[in-house]
Amino acid sequence: MDKLVIEGGRRLDGSVTISGAKNACLPILAATLLSDDKSVIRNIPALRDMSTMLKILKNFGVRVQQYGDVVKVEPKGYSKYVAPYELVSTMRASICVLGPLLSKQKKAEVSFPGGCVIGPRPIDIHLKGLTALGAKLKIEKGYIIARAKFLKGTHIYLGGHFGSSVLATDNVMMAATLAKGVTIIENAACEPEVVDLAAFLVKMGAKIKGHGTPRIIIEGVKKLHGAEHSVIPDRIETGTYMLAAAITKGDIMIKNAKLEHLIALADKLTESGLSIKKVPNGIRVKYIKKLKPTDVTTLPFPGFPTDMQAQFMSLMTVTNGISVITEKIYPERFIHISELNRMGANILLEGPCAIIKGVKNLSGAPVMASDLRASAALVLAGLVAEGRTDVHRIYHLDRGYENLEEKLLKLGAKVWREKEK
Ligand code: EPU
Secondary structure, three states: OEEEEEEOOOOOEEEEEOOEOHHHHHHHHHHHHHOOOOEEEEOOOOOHHHHHHHHHHHHOOOEEEEEOOEEEEEOOOOOOOEEOHHHHOOOHHHHHHHHHHHHHHOEEEEEOOOOEOOEOOOOHHHHHHHHHOOOEEEEEOOEEEEEOOOOEOOEEEOOEOOEOOHHHHHHHHHHHHOOEOEEEEEOOOOOHHHHHHHHHHHHOOOEEEOOOOOEEEEEOOOOOOOOEEEOOEOHHHHHHHHHHHHHOOOEEEEEOOOHHHHHHHHHHHHHHOOEEEEEOOEEEEEOOOOOOOOOEEEOOOOOEOHHHHHHHHHHHHOOOOEEEEEOOOOOOOOOHHHHHHHOOOEEEEEOOEEEEEOOOOOEOOEEEOOOHHHHHHHHHHHHHOEOEEEEEOOHHHHOOOOOHHHHHHHOOOEEEEEEOO
16 A cells, blocks of 8 residues: 655645546446447546446446547447446445446446445435436345336436435436436536536437536437547646645646636635636636635535535645634535644534634644545645655545646655555
């Protein structure tokens, strides 16, 4: 197992290029299962989650070839429909094969993804949506067993206790592309990754309208064909480098990035005092004055993303004054607090609210990464901390940040990977 070592205290300066969006690639790769034809997906990041998804596709009998950041998928003749525990347990997003398999093969068996360190992650909304389309579903021996003679378009309200669901919207939208008649999804997730998936499905011949709004309308078609698509840039990776500029008082040109995908984060950082400018094909983020504490509440898109909550908290730990971060998507997604406090932060948890009293300095320490975004938060804290920070268990980071240490090194950070003893 590897750890990441960071010698903190260096200002980051220069440019970084953002990779393809992990959370768009995963459902898009799953969507290739809807056709027999070859599809070509570009801008695929080299991440562990991508390898897992490709293994899942190969396991169904799909032919997959990868050339750098391009993946060719040839599903012709694939007949398997079971996504086994060994593959699904390492990546919750595997659930997004359920909709396409069911729609194309009329049967699917996908291991139950279970909970994870960011709190319980139920799948009732996925099941509700697919049931409404006419699927028969049961849970048996840890698997979701799904069957359907045919799927039939319907009017579905797709919401739960915490609002819309990204992957449930993806699953139901994919399933509805080959259903008979029209499906209307109300309270659909509006995240850019859902919009990118819809764009790919439209290229495959699907009839979809309204993606990017809470009402998506899908008119079922008989068949989908293969398509070529280049995935959108990763907004969470982008946001993480925006925060890297802020926390190190730096100046970073973030290339291949879309500011419109991060409007809530940009709003909060601007309120705090950071300079954020849209430039052609990117964003320039520059520290110009002392940052002010800022309260945030995570919400579905276009609100402040839960996937930026931990990293934003790292910035607030060294911002003079008190800030409150309220987590409304995953109220238990706070494992990073104890690790940040180990580094000298002053954070108190009150239910789903973290109260952060800014301190002058963080001090480097050995810390344990618990999930992907929490790991990124610890790296950001390490960049500003005095002395050496060892971030253990960085396999989480390898799930979601392509070439993290190379990108940080190029920006002037002192960071390297070591084998755990
Ligand atoms: N929820 C339910 N029932 C469901 C589905 C979701 O109650 O059937 C709840 C969840 O527990 C949560 C809320 O609804 O409270 C929203 O969850 P959502 O379904 O939108 O999450 P997801 O689709 O499983 C994706 C991203 C996550 C990101 C969330 C929220 C992918 C592969 N994952 O998950 O990304 O946090 O949306 O934006 O797209 C990450 O990249 O680190 C990550 C965790």
